[in-house]
Amino acid sequence: MTDEQALIAALRRRDKNALAEIFDRYSDRIYRLALSVLSDEQAADGVVQDTFMTLIERIDTFEGRSRLGTWLYRVAYNNALSRLRSLKPQLDLDGFDEDDVPIPANLVDWQTTPEELLGSAEAMAEVSRAVETLNPALRAVFLLRDVEELSTQETADALGISPGAVKVRLHRARLALREALAGYFSERLGM
């Protein structure tokens, strides 16, 4: 029995420690995914709550065909998307052309940026602002691949999309962030 199966078995016995362990492992990840989709802390808390409630309700029938983490991500992502649709019904989640490759325009070399500016709160706020402008469907992929460091396949399983879509969205998201930061740093450095 794997450690994960043991945890699931313990949760079936309504073991509080098993709940605490699973919550410790996954709550921040689920929160970040929800936040990446919704950009709203309160709504993200709601996703965490709903996701774990679903786990508690369905633990007796949880089949363990997918890994627990993948299953939780899936529930959380669908929950976040349905909240997003009711918060912003006009938002088009497929509103990006998947074939259109963005061409890098700002070619300023900001490798020389001093460490203290690179790691500054201002630069971090700029990263956050730039990511925020991306379509939520791109943000979810970007987060799972480049922050949580899941593989392409794991990300595809977690979000219920194809590996090809993961790759295209990641590529677009990375180039968009690069472009935004190139603009920011070149202005900041007066280049």
Add this chain to the structure above:
Amino acid sequence: MDCETLITYLSDYIDNNLDEDLAAEAEEHLRTCHNCRVVLDSTQQAILLYRTQGKQRIPMQRRSRLFRQLEEALAGQDCE
């Protein structure tokens, strides 16, 4: 390989997902093309910055409240 092709493969190159021949062509292009080198370096830098910025956690107070509610739900199921 030209610049446009290099950019198309940039993410795969960063993730080491190109087959040997393509990777070699990309390397060759990057050795000679300053612009693409800049795009590669700055994209990698952007990813690192996002990795640092993106690791938020649920603030402690809200986290405790969330967990308490779940604990109650779990205990509540017991009595059914």
